[in-house]
Amino acid sequence: MAVLDTITQETEGHADRTGEADLVVALPSCQSREQLDDAVAGLRTVLPELLPNGKTVILHPDTAVAAASEDAGPSAADTSLQLLAVTMAPVERYHQQSLDQGLRALLQAGRTLNAKVCVMMSSEPSAESLRGLADQVLYNGFDLSVPLYARHKFDSLINRGIVYPLTRALYGARLHNPMAADMAISPQLAGKYLQSQPAAGQTDCGWITTNALCSGLQVCQVHRGFAPLPGVSEAVDLSDSLAQVLSTLLLDAERNAVCWQRVRGSQGVRTFGRPEPEENESAPAQVGEMIETFHRGCKDLLDIWATALSPATLLNLKKLAKLPEDQFRLPDGVWVHALYDFMLGHRQRVINREHLLRAMTPIYLAWVASYALEVQTFSPAAVVNRIETLGAAFEDLKPYLLSRWRWPDRFNP
Amino acid sequence: MKTAGSARDPLWYKDAVIYEVPVKAFFDANNDGIGDFPGLFQKLDYLQDLGVTCLWLLPFFPSPLRDDGYDISDYMNVHPSYGTMEDFRKFLNAAHLRGIQVMIELVVNHTSDQHPWFQSAREAAPGSKERNFYVWSDTDRKYEGARIIFTDTEKSNWTWDPVAKAYYWHRFFSHQPDLNYDNPDVLEEVLKVMRYWLDMGVDGLRLDAIPYLVEREGTNCENLPDTHVVLKKIRAAMDEGYEGRMILAEANQWPSDVRPYFGDGDECHLAFHFPLMPRIFMALRLEDRHPIVDILAQTPEIPENCQWGLFLRNHDELTLEMVNEEERDYMYLAYSSDPRMRINVGIRRRLAPLMENNSRRIELLNSLLLSFPGTPIVYYGDEIGMGDNIHLGDRNGVRTPMQWSGDRNAGFSRAAPETLYSPVIGDPVYGYGAVNVESQTGEASSPLNWMRNMIALRKLFRVFGRGEMKFLDPANRKILAYLRRAGGETVLCVANLSRFAQPVELDLQQYQGMRPVEMLGYVEFPVIGAQPYPLSLGPYGFFWFELQEPRKQGEIQAGE
Amino acid sequence: MWTQIQQALQESTARVLMGFVRLVPGLGALIVALLISAVAAKIFGFLLKRSLRGIKFDAKMASWGISGLSEISPTGSPTLLVVRFVSWCIILVGVLIGIAAFDATLTQQMVIRMFEYFPNFLVAVVLLFFGNVIARFLARGVLIGAVNHNLPYARLLSLGVKWLVIVLTSAMALEHLGIGGRIVDLAFAILFGGIVLALALAVGLGSKDLVSRSLENQTFQGREKSEEQFRHL
Structure with a gap:
């Protein structure tokens, strides 16, 4: 809880100086100055098109703050883009707790800045991805847009065999990457998510995806091709990863039991963008x-x-x-x-x-x-x-x- | 300091499952033989696990205990046997933390004759302010139109007080003088009491015996217009200072007479449906749905923000005041073979013995309780099928200690058995050796787990608390079938009141194309067609169906 | 002569009788002590049972995943096990008190030593108990882990871990009891070493394939490996 309080104070303190913003983006993966510079330069290219005359605030980990804001940060004249350093750890793949902390920092900042959309970019930041995700919330009335990744047939197997079909059956939405860590979030969903408190004995408040689905909010997915997912801290063992993903999934299901028991069948989810063509590969499986x-x-x-x-x-x-x-x-x-x-x-x-x-x-x-x-x-x-x-x-x-x-x-x- | 109520939804009482519990009978933490607040505090996990959302505490105030605490001698304290105010606060906060609301009793019609108000009234000069807290008369021939309620013990509604040298008015026992609501100071004091508890965070108040608040010559002194004036004032005071609180009215009257207690949604939030309860028992025994359908047909519409409170059994006798002579005779013959089972105008037995411990019958009645339109109230111990003891006086036979385990004193207390406030039930069928929480917790198909699962299921479907009810009219009168509907959600309930399997054909044409899904096991039944829908029910069987729209296969819509 | 014999007989009879008379109060005391301790054990056991039931000891044990205790408990209830243990301890104390009543230095010393010994005994019991619980928990974890890593002899490995912990805690317990002295240390070292060797063999034999495969892979880089073909996350 102490971490959350610090985050709130930090973002609120900064918000006083920054005023309002239309778009807030969090870049937890930019832990060094170079990464941040590259990312900001990239994102800058799509901002005028995405938000003509709008104002953007980028939250980044404070490990990269000094260099970035002095050298590559926007000049005083450029008020359309502002950088804010907050305490933010990189998000690990399928690690709910790290995502939850980053998300709370982002959404709290979004709330104080009165943002129209908050975007979480846990994996490598890309301008294309930012535009794809933020567009749907800003202009198409969605509350949550998540990426739809293209994957080779032997990739992302836990998602294919467990996470996708189980989420689909429980919550009735054919959302192909329900545990995606990149996403754009509307103020309405942000408010709901910030309201939820972790249940006794748990550290996080569950997925924002299922939260949105259970609240009956609009969710969409955006084709993202073969883009990489956020990294994992170390070479983890399969049973570790499986137990971790399952644990998150099942605790979330337990929390939302009242919601999913009433859902029947499933509906397709609005999908934007063009799917990346996949090659027809057929290697014999070594099983x-x-x-x-x-x-x-x-x-x-x-x-x-x-x-x-x-x-x-x-x-x-x-x-x-x-x-x-x-x-x-x-x-x-x-x-x-x-x-x-x-x-x-x-x-x-x-x-x-x-x-x-x-x-x-x-x-x-x-x-x-x-x-x-x-x-x-x-x-x-x-x-x-x-x-x-x-x-x-x-x-x-x-x-x-x-x-x-x-x-x-x-x-x- | 004013503490907020614990419920977020202002209409929380509509979705609530209330658990009626006497503090003294639940669990004894200090081993003095009497249940107390620390004991109740310890058992909150059990109640949360059971799934109940609101606790109704029977009176726990200082009292001479000549009417099980309904004779209160101090409204703003806790009886020393049950703990301290601090214990109550601790319990209240813990209950709120678990999402459980707490309702207490506000006995506003009368006090104990030991109450300081009465003591000063009898000493005060006639006509003085103190004296006027109660209803006095020089003769016992006033208000002769009022009936006597406790026919077994009282001969008149007036009792002579040698100190005051006058008769005082009492609708219940002679040691319970009625307050005088023609005196505005009385209402002021009652409001003070109410605010005291609401400030502490109590979520609901049960107003005891409200039809009798006011007396007028030439009437039966029940349900008088001036009573409603008092109630409106109480409600206004509540609405003025507090959010998310509730008043439950105890008015043992016909539905049409109870209806005014809801006012225009500006009197009580909840009122007991007294006449329904004996008719449920009657319908079961007669194997005929008519008594239930008939009484619910006579039940008037109530305002949007109001709700009926439903119960099968409570701490009093199964009251037969709201049935006619013939029906009463039938009920006595059917459910009280031993004359000792009768008291006043009713039968003093618990649910399980009334059902002769037949689990199917108990489950059927509970299924009706949980699916009828209203807020269900479960009497403590009925979830495990506790029995009663007709050898105890008054209604104490249904107020025996909760049976927690097979240990001494049923696990209720570690005191010596002779010091318990009441002996535990020890007979071979209903005794604590056979019926207790501990043994039923581990057994998946026990009455306790059945109740727990059913409560969870009811809470899953808001239609039970909020929806309207429509009876179906199948030819087989042993079958009770009704629809509950709210906001596009439809639930069909079918119950077999007979001890043998029964066929039934239901007219569900309106729902043609929909699929009934049995809710307990999530079993899909055949789609409803143009023909009457045939069903067979086992002995005392019941179904809860969720009527589902035919499945639409979702298409993935392309975006840009 | 006869008088001497008579005297000797009288004296010996008196001695024996005296001895017997001296013994009687001790015997009586022993019986009383036994009775009292039996009653005390019963009462204390009852109270303990109630309080353990009160805190739902059995359910807590189960919810903490400590099923080991219930497996060795009478009628599967850890509460009963604890209650019986405590009751017998009380009876033992009664016996000691009774023995001490025989006015003899030897018995007194024995009693004092027993009492000095008692804390050690308790610690040993606690050690054994937790050892057992931890052993079972670890054994299950190792079994699952070993199977997931496709190690042959997974069960052997898990058994090894279980006995390793049990042997370790048993040795610690014996050490506390002061039984066996160096022999225990020695035997433990040998047993421990033996188990470790067995485990090493199990792992070694099991991972022989693993090692050879990884060597092969290093040598023939181009060869596809199943682990690289699939990505789970």
Whole structure:
């Protein structure tokens, strides 16, 4: 909380001097003077077009402040762009807490400056991205615009297999990168987000994306091609990342349970920009190791899985473990059931939550292996269809999740 | 210092699930055999977990306790047995932190004869200011049109006071003299009391026995126009200084007589629907929906900001004042085989024994309570199916200690059993060994967990608290079917009042094309067609359906 | 002669009787002490049970993920385990008091030593308890981690970790009790070393493939590796 207070004081102090602004951009990734200079020079090119006669304030980490504001900062005559240094740590990929802190700093600044739009650029700042995102909030009446990244078929697998389809089934919006850390936010959504308080024992207030969806606000996505995501602090291990993403996802779902229980089916989300053409690549998938890990899981983790998974799902997983590699296919239904069971187990704290989520890694790898084997020869369009089919399976089985969420019982099929 | 109420939505009471709890019966923290505020404080987690959103505390003020605390001798304090003001504040804040509102009793019709007001009144000269706090008379023949309420104990509404050398008026026990609202000072004092508690942050007040506030010659002294003048003043004082607070009226009257207590939305926010409760029991026993449909048809519309308070059982007897002679006889025959179960004009039993401990019946009645239009009020212990003890006097049989575990004193207190304010229920069927919170918490299909899940489900659908109600009229009268609608949301509830499976065909033409989704298990039922919608219900079965629009497959719309 | 025999007999009888008479109060005291301690144990156990139930000890244990205790508890309830332990401790104290009542230096010394010993005993029990809980928790974590890293012998590894912690805490407990002296240290060192060696072998054997694969990859840079083909985040 102390950090938040400092941020508020800092931004409010600065705001007094800056007055008002139309656009506030946060650049937490610019930790050095050079990065900041480059970024500001880049953004400057789109500002006149994006905001004719408007005023922009850029928030950047105070590690880059001295050099930037003296040398590359705007001259006194140029009042359309102003730089503000605040305490801001770089946002890590899929790390809710770091994003949450940056977002609060940004939105609080936006509120004090009475901004029409706040833009968070956690990854490498790009003028194109800024324009794409801010445009939708400024001129098209959206409350939140997030990027839609193009990805090779074997990339961003946690998002493809879990985050996208689960968010789609829960919140009813086919938002392809619900955990994106770049975004443009309207004052209305900013107000809602700043109002929310972290629940007891939690450090953040959940995703702004689901917050917007649950509040019935307008959300859109903007094609961003193969742009990079914010970095990760160190080479993290897969089960760490998986546990972290799942934990964020499930805590958020628990927080929003009242909202998503009432959502049925899903709707497309307005999408702007042009999708980047993808090459048709078909490399044979090397999945031997993943299947091996899954086999090992089936051998050694069965009793841990049994605390969460229903007997039928366990049986299906055991059957899968007996299949040879060329026939190795994890049916969507089994995958979805497994994920939903883990979700319910997490809610009921059947065992230590961290252990439970980590224990899911082998099953996730089985899904990756099965998916990779299936789509290795697919065209990009066919891969998209495959993920949509998976999303539909998540939706079809939502009643299973709902009934057990409403009526917790260990006596499951 | 004035503390704000804890609710954000001014209409919070419409979505509330109220839990009625006597402090003395819930949990004893200091082991003196009497429940107290520190005990209640300790059990807040349980209440939060159960899902209730508002606690209604029975009177906890200093009192000679000759009428279970409804004979108050000091309005602005806590009875020493229940703790201190500090304990109350601590409890109140903790409840608010958990998102639970707190409603207390404002017994405005009468005080205890031990109250300083009455003591000075009887000593004061006739006609003086002090004397006029109460209703005095030289004869006991005034207001003869007023009935006697406690027929078992009282012979007259007047009692001679040898000190004052005059008769004083009391509608209830003779030790509870009625306040005189023709004296403006009385209202002023009552408002002071109200402000005292509201300033502390209390969210709601239950006004006890309000039809009897004012007496006029030649009337039955109930529901008089001047009573409403008093109520309007109380409400105005509340609205003037406080936001998000609520008044619940206790008026055991016919719906049409209760209706005026809502005023134009400027008297009480909530009022009990007394006649509904016995009719629910009657309909179940008769296996016929008629009594319920009939009484709800007689229930007038109420202002937008008002709501009915619904309950199955409470701390009093199952009152049969609001049924006719024949119905009363039937109820006695049906639900009180032992004459000791009867008291005044009612039956002093808890829900589970009334249902002969049949879990399906209990669940059916609770499902009605939670889905009828109004705010449900759950009586403590009914969520675990506690029993009663008809061998205890008055209505004490339904006020026994809460059964927390199978330990001594049902886990209620560590005091010696003989020092408890009341013996715990110990019989083999309803006793604490068989019925207790501890054993039911772990068991997924226990009554406690059933109640918890149902409350969570009710809270998920605002239509239950806010929606209108429309009865369907299927040919099979053992089936009660009704729609709840609000803001595009429609819920269909179907209940089988019979002990055997029943078929029913519902006329749902209006909803053709929609799909009923059973809410408990989220099971999709066949789409409603042009023909009557057929359903079969098991013994005492019930369904809650959410009527869903046919699914639209969302298209991804292209932008630029 | 006869008088001497008679005297000797009388004296010995008197001695034995005297001895017996001296013993009787001690015996009585022992029985009384036992009775009182049994009653005290019952009462204290009851109170403890109530207070533990009051703070929902079992549920808390479960929610902290400490299932180890319930596995070794009677009827799966850690509360009962604690209550029984405390009750027996009280009875033990009663026995000691009773023994001390025999007016003998030896028994007195024994009792004093027992009491001096008691804190050590308690610490040892606490050590064993936490050791057990931590061992199980770590073992589960290691098992999951090892499987996720595709290490063969994952279960062996987790068992190894579990026993490592148990052996370590047991050695610490024995040390506290002062039982065995150097033998324990020695045995522990050997056992510990053995487990570490076993673990090293397990990891080593398991990662043999891993090492050879990474060497291969370094040698044949062009060869595609499955880990590089997929990106999860």
